[in-house]
Amino acid sequence: MSTKHVRTAADLIRFKTALRVECTSCGNSRTMSGFDVVKLCGTEDLRRLQHRFKCTLCGAREASLTVLSPPPPRN
Numbered sequence: 053m054s055t056k057h058v059r060t061a062a063d064l065i066r067f068k069t070a071l072r073v074e075c076t077s078c079g080n081s082r083t084m085s086g087f088d089v090v091k092l093c094g095t096e097d098l099r100r101l102q103h104r105f106k107c108t109l110c111g112a113r114e115a116s117l118t119v120l121s122p123p124p125p126r127n
């Protein structure tokens with residue numbers, strides 16, 4: 053399954069994937085689940101969220117967002 057259809061935070065939950073938030077200023081990164089993103093920002097278009105994430109280390113609002121591939125299905 054491709055992650056290119058993931059456009060909003062709600063899609064992260066739907067596709068059971070996560071969002072990697074990387075600070076382009078200091079390199080700090082964290083991974084957030086779809087639920088975390090929705091809780092923090094609502095179900096907005098991910099491209100609009102770029103400036104909503106504030107780095108916990110340096111305080112910059114220059115996040116680079118990457119949609120992670122969903123985990124392989126468990127049998």
Ligand SMILES: [Zn+2]
Pocket residue numbers: 075076077078079080107108109110111112
């Ligand atoms: Zn930073």
